[in-house]
Amino acid sequence: MKIYITTIAKTYYVMKTFLALIFFTTCFCVKSMAQQFTVTGNIVDEYGHALSGVTVQSKKSAATSSSDSNGTFKIQAQSKDVLLFRDTNYETTSATVKDASTIIFVKLIPNFFAAPDTINVLYETKNKQKILGSVATIYTNQLTTTPAPLYAYPLTGRLPGLYTQQTRGWEGTNNSGLGSVDVNGLYYPNRKGLNGPNDNTELTLTLRGQQPVTIVDGVQRDIYTIDPENIESVSVLKDGLSTILLGQRSSRGVILVTTKKPVSGKPHISLTAQSGIQTPLGLPDPLPAYQYAYLYNEGQYNEQKPLSYTEADFQAYKNHSDIYGHPDVNWFNTLFKKNSIMNRYSLNVTGGGAAARYTIGLSYLDDNALFKGSNPDYETNATIKRYTVNSNIDVDVTKEFKVKLQMFARVQEDNQPGAGTDAIISQMFTTPNNAYPVFNPDGSFGGTQSYPKNLYAQLTQSGYIQDYERDIFSNLEMNYNFDRFVPGLWAKVQSNISVFASNSTNRSAAVPSFKFAVSGSDTTYNRYGSFADQANAFNLTYSAQFWYLQSAIGYTRSIKKNNFTAKAFYDRNESIFNYDLPETNQNLAIAGSYDFDGKYFAEATVNYSGNDRYPPGKQFGLFYAGGIGWNITKENFFKNSSALQWVNNLKLRATYGKTGNDNVGYFTWRESYQLNVVNPTYPIGISRASQAVTQQTTLANPNVTWEKGDKFNAGIDAAFFKNRLLLTADFYNDRYYDLLQLRGKQTSLIGIGYPLENLGINNYSGIELQTTYQNNYKDFNYALSGNISFEKSKVIYSDEVVEKYPWNVSTGQPVGVTFGYIAQGLIQTQQEAETSPHPAGYILQPGDIKYADLNGDGLINQYDQTAIGETKPLVFYGVTGNLSYKGFDINILLQGVTNRKYIMNDNSFGSGTQQGYSYIIGRWTPETSTASTFPRLTPGINANNDVTSTFWQRSGNYFRLKNAEVGYSLPYPLINRLHFTSIRVFANGLNLFTQAAFSRVDPEVNGYTYPIQRVINFGINIKF
């Protein structure tokens, strides 16, 4: 708002000066002032395509005109006149007329929040007015401002109903090879029934509480590495009707990604280069060695154990007088750089004629992790190099027959230190500062028996592991329009073949470390850890093939005001993962819709859907959904009421769907035996000859079937004030049943594991609101969009073990709520310690956590655990604002989550790790007693204090300045002379500012993983 006011003030100042000038000039040039002349010009879009129908308005003469199909316009103007160019889909812009000879070149840029009339929904595009379900969409603009390696990042906070949590700041890689053991002619593949490949390891996405199905250009694939500049839109389909064509997968909701379609015209090229600086967030604060030693001693003292460090040790740690014997190494400073760099380049070309059009998008990502150190022979830092190509060719073979061909390909090369990025990171968190010196006096790596692997050696001398991933995704779509024979009849066939393969080359090595010791004049170096020459192992880590066929025939007919559509649909999705048998999903569906004059809507789909992983004869089921809608603004009473003209749209809609979810596993209905995974062989006889060991897997569940959902959604879409204010509200109630879970009444007497059975019932309900306001003051354009989601879940039925006490029961609680003890602060006195309830076998002492003994038996055990997690509905929201004025633009995303809990699990000493962090200084001591923030210190895991309880629980609420961008586009007339259509420089950022209720850690990341990052990114985009 402040910016807005100052801009107005500035404008006012400019106006004043301008008026003064006019007054001054009038005195001398009265003649010229009155002179009107015709100005001509040309209006284009970002790519230089002519824009027709743009309103042109002269400020002085008040004349209006509009552009023709070539984008040219003529208008009467005066000297020093200002022309305003308006179009509903573009931002208003202005141009100044110098004199009659001026030819005006104007480029319009699309509105920040695009609001096209048609929206990409499942397998088709649909008129916005006809959508009855709950669909939210964002477009390229909102995707490209986020500097991140995946397009999943910019989804955060922008789509109502989609909850995201970033759990790590660097991709996770899988290096373990596939393989199978052949024992006496029987094959035992080691990793059967894996999930499909997914290139998003960093963010968890849930849509109305379910893990969504990702659909890229009509095909189910978990691909998150498409260049955002290549994406036209990302939609979330949240209700049962919108997803029902997925049949057995329709319960989960859909993230629908549509890549950019070709635009005809001469080739237009868009080139972007950007470079980001990444800074880690939420790194811990390790204790310096002397403090660590002191506190460790305190822990030993508390447990009546001999002290580990002497006064001389403290001094040596403190004054760093003996860096080899008494090291003090902050591993985060030693192994992490302050920043790392991510570079991205992308090139997009589109063009073509009436008969054929094409797009080609190329992108390259070069991302680097934070690791310091190097090796002269090879790269030691973790890096990602990714190349993607996406191309579309649309060919109109005849007027009726249209063919689209799409190819997406990705090649990715990852590098990491041979010891493994994740392993190094987790050791950085758990290795104390005094564990060992990085180097010994003779230059060898320091280490001890407990820490035989030197971290710096693991980073720089452990060789490297490379991963290669390849994705090819090819789509062929054919549409035939039978209008010539039967008006309104059409047919479509889509076929997709896609493959994914990943492999790794493991050239890791191991270097030993040495413990340096001096006794008298004698120095010794004791070796720990092992030598291992650099390995050279090639592993196939994943291989997947997908084959998809879709065919549909449809009919569209309008009789007077009655509009009908009907569609028969069949698709078949076959996926082969590694050595598994293919999994085939098939859907045979009939869909129909009817609307009367765009006023009343009705739609229904019935889908007979099957998955061949279910027992024969039990593979197919019937899924159906329907919806109704009413557009009140189309009613006569509404149309005729002049008082209601400010309401442009008001539509009520509701859908219901009976949906499915086929998380069937790999032939779990068949009883089977397998090689014992833990001990595959048994040694027998005095030679201990290896004998294979075959054991029965869990019991089979011959009745296993798909999970089901009853999904209801009701919503309202409204538009006000010439469509400037848009409002969408949705209410949903989704009841999921036949959920697979283990039965509660399991007895071990059966002697074998129980299978998953269709038992559970969960309910999810919620409200989602989204509103957008876009307007301009002259050529000052502004837009604001906000969304908020309330999500509530409840376990309706869970086949629990008979729980003795009501507070132990999870039925009726939110789904997945954390159970634990209720902490009542720290015990302060010996007397309190003796009288407080305690875990069996544990003797409480002052400084221990006191728990509520819910069943009053004097013991703390499972009976005293209750739902301590968040029981209120989850709330998440995002607000995006955009301003643009004369080539400058700025946009901001604020995002946050409320009613969320965070459980700390980095309790130093206690949680098994040996490292200590500065927050344990607040531990309980007799002196600090009630002011303490941490229990008394004990070495190792403490049976009383290190259990899940409210003591370790904090609010997980947070609010972030998630993303912001400022950009400047060079004036069009200037760059047009250089044959560019656009040159824009920009700077943007990710995770710029965070306000968290619990700020010691990053609120999204839990555990010892790669930190999430703040990114400041600079770039330039050139279009010509």
Added chain:
Amino acid sequence: MVLSSCRKYEAVPVETVTQDYIFDTKDSNGIYASQYLFSIYSSLPDIAGNRIGRDLLAAGSDDAVTSQSTAAPVTLLATNGITIFNNPDDAWSRSYNGIRMATNFLNNFSVVPLKNANEKRSWFGEARAMRAFFYWELVRRYGGVPLLGDSLKTLKDNIQIPRSSFGTCVNYIVSECNQAIDSLRDDPVIDANYGRFSKDGARALKARVLLFAASPLYNGGNTGDSLNGYTSYDANRWKLAADAAKEIISQDVYHLEPNFIDIFIIQRSNEVIFAKTNTLGRPIETNNGPINFATAPGAGNTSPTQELVNAFGMSNGLEINDPGSGYDSTNPYANRDPRLSYTVLYNGAQWLSTAIQTFNGGINRPGGSTVQTQTGYYLRKFMGDFKDQTSYQDHYHDAIYFRYAEVLLNYAEAMNEYSGPSEEIFTAVESIRKRAGLNPYTLDHSISKDSLRTIIHNERRKEFAFEEQRYWDIRRWKIAGKVYNSGPLHGISITPTINGLLYNVVPVLQSSFDESKMYFYPIPNTEVVTNAKMRQNPGW
């Protein structure tokens, strides 16, 4: 593109092994049935390993404590810490898992046309003996348990089965053993069959079960609940136990291994009746060996107690508190029962040709935050006889369930209880002491039944230290309350001074035992709440 989808696949993964593969009606070698039989073997408890957390079960008795933090699971066993929710030595579900496998084998193996009929009979016997073994695992922990017989339960069955009485379970195990003995191979089995149940293996199991059944805890000494023992004392149970042991002795197949240390590390000892064979390795050494041996790194997880060390008398056969023993508290490890140096590593003991330093600040007890001995002792038993660091290498670590020494001491104990001291008993006990290297090894043959009992009990403690005997012995003798509750367990704190080493006995762990319930493990809570007929043990 369309054509490529027409490839045909089998409807189910035929490579997945199903029951028809395991019990193949055409395979005269029974290859897959044999793999299944070995899966039952591999389910036997690995008592030679650090199976409780990273500790030996002995660290839950008065023989040792864990070197790890006090929250190590095994400590719960020694400090009243087990609950209906958490028992680090819970054997309920793994035993019933083994029982199901054995029953499945017994029910279905007959269709396999194994060529050698004797072999086929023996495989049945092995499965049956292992099933009895699994029941025994349950009974000694929980008392009487549900007996499932030959039924294999399915998902549809309502599995609400009550516990059988202790006596019924013992009878069942004994009768199953008898049935197995009929079909098992004769002893000694050929080398290739070493590690499989033999006739004497099943006899040794029977002998042990009967010894337990005759012992004070069960033989009328419990709360009077038939689930946890016999309701009245019957001296004849000692006779049955003695007879069962005698049966093996009179076979005269097994003999004591001349060299004590060899029992645990050589390829096949003539003393081992039944063991779970293990591949070459050194897990015992890496888990329990002394710390700070650079090329032979041990984690030092087990800290033997002073109580155990004191149990070992002098090499002249006298106890250390015997006035004439010659024990010197300033040089406490000299002239001790030779088994002591094969059982624990004490300060000054040789390990890899180096003298162990467990004095405070010594190389193997340096202080600091590293896991290290809590008592001044490290485990020595089961470890290889290594001359130096370069000879530190893999050897055999079988989980020995039954060895001849136990049969002798079982016999001695049962016979002494039944009829008092006799020459046969002295012969048995003295043979153990002789092999141990005591000189003189003979006992005073005029001692009373009570004195002889004390000697036999202590002989068991020394002979079977860390072999998962003591932990159960103190329970069946019903002395666990006395053992755990008579003050803390101790270690030694050795301070180097200018006048030599100063030995101080120091407390290391306050053990405790609730006699009202701890003699029997609690039935896991889920088993009680899901089975209306399941009765929890008293006190839990």
